[in-house]
Amino acid sequence: MGRPLALEEPPHGQARRIGIAAAGLLAAGAVAAVCAFSLVLKRGGPEAPASAPPAAPAVAVRPGGDTTVAHEHQPTLLKPAANLDDEQKARFYAGKALATQPWVRAPTRTDARDGLGPLYNAHSCLTCHVKGGRGQTTKSESEPAVATLVRVSLPGKDAHGGPIPDPIYGAQIQPRSTSLAHQLADRAGAEQYRGDGPVAEADTRIRWKVQPFTYPDGASIELRAPEVVLSNLGYGDIDPHARTGLRHAPSLAGIGLLELVSQADIDARVDPDDRDGDGISGRINVVWDPEVAAMRPGRFGLKANQPSVRVQVAAAFAGDMGISSALFPEQPCTSAQPRCNEEPTGNDAEGHEISAELLDLVVFFNMSMGVPERRKPDHPLVERGREVFGQIGCESCHTPHLRTGSDPRYPHLSDQDIAPFTDLLLHDMGEGLADGREDYEATGSEWRTAPLWAVGLAQNIDAEVGFLHDGRARTLEEAVLWHGGEAASSRDGFARLNVGDRRAVLAFLRSL
Numbered sequence: 001m002g003r004p005l006a007l008e009e010p011p012h013g014q015a016r017r018i019g020i021a022a023a024g025l026l027a028a029g030a031v032a033a034v035c036a037f038s039l040v041l042k043r044g045g046p047e048a049p050a051s052a053p054p055a056a057p058a059v060a061v062r063p064g065g066d067t068t069v070a071h072e073h074q075p076t077l078l079k080p081a082a083n084l085d086d087e088q089k090a091r092f093y094a095g096k097a098l099a100t101q102p103w104v105r106a107p108t109r110t111d112a113r114d115g116l117g118p119l120y121n122a123h124s125c126l127t128c129h130v131k132g133g134r135g136q137t138t139k140s141e142s143e144p145a146v147a148t149l150v151r152v153s154l155p156g157k158d159a160h161g162g163p164i165p166d167p168i169y170g171a172q173i174q175p176r177s178t179s180l181a182h183q184l185a186d187r188a189g190a191e192q193y194r195g196d197g198p199v200a201e202a203d204t205r206i207r208w209k210v211q212p213f214t215y216p217d218g219a220s221i222e223l224r225a226p227e228v229v230l231s232n233l234g235y236g237d238i239d240p241h242a243r244t245g246l247r248h249a250p251s252l253a254g255i256g257l258l259e260l261v262s263q264a265d266i267d268a269r270v271d272p273d274d275r276d277g278d279g280i281s282g283r284i285n286v287v288w289d290p291e292v293a294a295m296r297p298g299r300f301g302l303k304a305n306q307p308s309v310r311v312q313v314a315a316a317f318a319g320d321m322g323i324s325s326a327l328f329p330e331q332p333c334t335s336a337q338p339r340c341n342e343e344p345t346g347n348d349a350e351g352h353e354i355s356a357e358l359l360d361l362v363v364f365f366n367m368s369m370g371v372p373e374r375r376k377p378d379h380p381l382v383e384r385g386r387e388v389f390g391q392i393g394c395e396s397c398h399t400p401h402l403r404t405g406s407d408p409r410y411p412h413l414s415d416q417d418i419a420p421f422t423d424l425l426l427h428d429m430g431e432g433l434a435d436g437r438e439d440y441e442a443t444g445s446e447w448r449t450a451p452l453w454a455v456g457l458a459q460n461i462d463a464e465v466g467f468l469h470d471g472r473a474r475t476l477e478e479a480v481l482w483h484g485g486e487a488a489s490s491r492d493g494f495a496r497l498n499v500g501d502r503r504a505v506l507a508f509l510r511s512l
């Protein structure tokens with residue numbers, strides 16, 4: 001285990017360090033040895049004080065450092081970081097309004113928020129990122145998938161090594177159009193507006209295929225895997241070579257803090273050839289950054305295909321809402337969609353639908369939500385879960401502790417000890433989770449380690465949320481059982497636990 005690990009203070013850290021070493025043994029099948037090993041060490045090494053109870057380190061309770069906000073009865077992630085001053089709060093709320101209120105079709109008199117579409121997925125950011133959290137998944141094929149996007153690309157790479165968009169449908173299926181005919185849908189009179197705007201690209205739905213998972217102890221649970229169903233294609237068949245990939249809206253918790261983690265700290269965890277032999281590699285994506293017109297390490301997006309929060313947010317405005325900016329000046333129309341190209345735009349004097357100034361407000365809002373404090377971190381079941389989480393190797397990717405660097409633009413995010421539970425690296429998660437669609441350096445089966453902070457609040461924020469990159473997991477337990485590839489031995493470690501320890505791990509996740 002040559003890889004540097006972020007450790008918390010002893011005596012907790014002491015036990016954990018061993019726990020991780022033990023996970024390596026577990027992978028090798030030496031289960032009995034593990035138990036004996038961790039028992040001996042839990043009695044405490046030389047540094048462990050004899051009597052003091054093991055106090056949870058501050059970062060374990062306040063995962064977002066000074067940005068951490070108190071837990072509320074009706075949870076939401078839309079609270080400003082606890083350490084914002086009044087001027088920053090004003091910017092936060094201005095950005096929040098731009099992310100919450102619906103954008104509208106151009107032209108209007110309120111021209112600050114027009115320019116939606118003409119083809120789009122949703123009319124506001126928070127339609128998909130519910131209360132700043134993850135998106136709602138679907139139960140059956142009868143519901144349209146809104147917070148789960150369908151990306152499309154042809155085999156091969158574009159000039160920068162990124163995916164090649166489909167020549168007719170572009171990089172993403174936009175199931176909605178600003179045309180009145182589409183907006184009125186099945187209502188009486190809709191027919192007379194046909195041709196009033198471009199037709200929508202397709203209906204995007206998901207067919208769930210159910211499969212059982214049986215634990216070694218005989219308990220069983222139902223898992224579901226998605227199949228993309230595109231119907232009512234507005235512009236003819238999709239290229240038969242096109243690949244599709246589903247992307248479910250993730251939580252926005254703590255992304256400003258993640259932006260401030262230094263690249264050197266992330267690089268230190270990279271192990272592409274698995275030199276330390278723990279079965280876990282961890283790679284960095286390298287992606288095109290339109291802001292600096294250069295290739296840069298990717299950090300945001302589910303395959304780490306975006307270099308910064310600002311580029312990610314501008315890409316969301318362009319791709320998901322059809323709002324152009326200096327970073328993405330195009331309308332969401334391909335040359336095969338002339339009616340889309342003829343629609344009026346919401347352009348300002350500079351020729352963009354959102355100005356750099358307003359974009360910056362939305363970026364500031366995204367970066368400055370407070371991370372919720374943990375609930376009941378000292379509960380014995382949660383503490384047991386925390387310990388087992390380390391022992392079965394979950395921490396090899398879900399890094400418990402990082403520190404942010406400093407950035408004069410974001411004093412409130414600077415120099416913070418944080419507990420995001422991600423290494424921000426790509427990992428091969430196996431065939432079960434693969435979509436077979438490359439994105440820059442990321443292969444079809446690689447995904448960025450999902451941050452786990454606030455994951456335990458997700459279902460309190462909204463009961464219909466889905467976990468994992470395509471929203472397939474309806475519970476945290478399902479999410480863990482889908483782990484494969486580099487995480488297979490860790491998943492097996494979880495499956496082999498007795499039911500009490502499985503519950504403890506899930507209780508720990510719910511406390512995050």
Ligand code: HEC
Nearest residue numbers: 121122124125128147247248249300301302313316317320
């Ligand atoms: C139609 C649903 C939808 C809408 C609308 C939407 N998003 Fe997203 N968002 C997603 C999906 C899906 C992803 C993951 C994309 C990927 O990995 O390629 C994502 C990713 C993100 C991320 C990266 C999070 C991370 O952990 O890396 C940020 C930040 C973000 N969105 C902000 C926004 C903002 C701001 C808006 C409004 C301008 C917005 N989104 C609108 C679905 C949506």
Ligand code: HEC
Nearest residue numbers: 394397427433447448449450467468469479486487490494
């Ligand atoms: C090899 C690295 C790796 C290991 C080991 C690992 N994970 Fe993960 N984890 C990931 C990645 C990558 C994802 C995102 C996968 C996806 O979206 O398809 C993820 C996603 C999750 C999620 C879903 C989060 C969300 O926002 O949807 C949970 C919960 C989770 N992991 C818990 C665990 C637990 C518990 C363990 C130990 C049993 C574990 N993980 C071990 C890499 C890992």
